[in-house]
Amino acid sequence: MATSPAALTPLMPAIIRFSHVTVSVPDKTLLHDVSFTVNTGDKAVLCGKSGSGKSTVLKTLLGLLPVQEGVIEFQGQPLNVATLALIRRHTAYIGQEPVLGAETVHEALLLPFRFKAHRDALPSPARLEEVLARLGLSPALLAQDCARVSGGEKQRLALARGLLLGKSVYLLDEVTSALDEDSKQAVFAVFADPALTVLSVAHDPDWLACCTKMWQMADGCLSEVSHEYA
Numbered sequence: 001m002a003t004s005p006a007a008l009t010p011l012m013p014a015i016i017r018f019s020h021v022t023v024s025v026p027d028k029t030l031l032h033d034v035s036f037t038v039n040t041g042d043k044a045v046l047c048g049k050s051g052s053g054k055s056t057v058l059k060t061l062l063g064l065l066p067v068q069e070g071v072i073e074f075q076g077q078p079l080n081v082a083t084l085a086l087i088r089r090h091t092a093y094i095g096q097e098p099v100l101g102a103e104t105v106h107e108a109l110l111l112p113f114r115f116k117a118h119r120d121a122l123p124s125p126a127r128l129e130e131v132l133a134r135l136g137l138s139p140a141l142l143a144q145d146c147a148r149v150s151g152g153e154k155q156r157l158a159l160a161r162g163l164l165l166g167k168s169v170y171l172l173d174e175v176t177s178a179l180d181e182d183s184k185q186a187v188f189a190v191f192a193d194p195a196l197t198v199l200s201v202a203h204d205p206d207w208l209a210c211c212t213k214m215w216q217m218a219d220g221c222l223s224e225v226s227h228e229y230a
């Protein structure tokens with residue numbers, strides 16, 4: 001008996017769901033009736049012109065902007081104070097200029113492990129070097145002053161911190177735009193892991209080609225772009 005393709009597709013749980021979300025600030029609507037779903041393991045990307053609302057989607061999910069209408073869910077839970085704690089626990093947000101928050105790179109990578117929640121998971125020196133190597137970063141960087149680290153390196157160090165913390169959901173804002181080809185390939189290889197879910201903002205055609213779901217933003221509105229990149 002023939003089996004339909006839908007029957008062969010495992011049901012992937014939704015991690016992030018926006019349903020008819022509208023976000024406004026005084027005198028301006030930033031997002032208008034935005035709906036989309038990101039499932040476990042998706043590599044999703046928002047593209048569109050500068051100022052179209054892509055970063056606003058990520059900021060809204062992080063609770064940084066007020067939702068006027070619609071519902072946002074994370075792992076099936078509507079966005080509220082408790083869900084924001086859940087989002088922070090599972091999610092790494094890597095902006096265009098991440099703040100490393102320490103003097104040296106070594107201190108910056110270990111910073112979260114000074115807090116009670118992660119104290120038991122302190123990574124070994126070998127683990128630190130392994131994660132850096134996966135992202136195409138030299139172990140010599142560990143001794144470097146954070147003030148002297150480039151923008152692209154800062155983003156990969158923020159990614160390294162997410163991986164060390166075992167984060168499974170990554171909100172990425174233009175993480176490959178400042179990278180050379182080898183560094184980009186290293187980042188793509190990390191996110192090929194089906195256990196990692198990605199919602200990203202990007203203009204880089206190489207990144208778009210690696211994503212499995214793509215939405216176009218224009219003036220705060222979102223529409224799906226179908227493609228056959230996978």
Ligand SMILES: Nc1ncnc2c1ncn2[C@@H]1O[C@H](COP(=O)(O)OP(=O)(O)OP(=O)(O)O)[C@@H](O)[C@H]1O
Pocket residue numbers: 025028030048049050051052053054055056057201
């Ligand atoms: N808190 C805010 N108050 C007022 N306007 C805002 C606020 N946040 C964002 N905007 C405006 O909303 C629009 C969308 O901004 P957003 O940063 O989401 O754009 P983007 O698509 O990510 O652009 P880029 O590709 O340049 O980063 C811009 O016009 C921006 O100035």
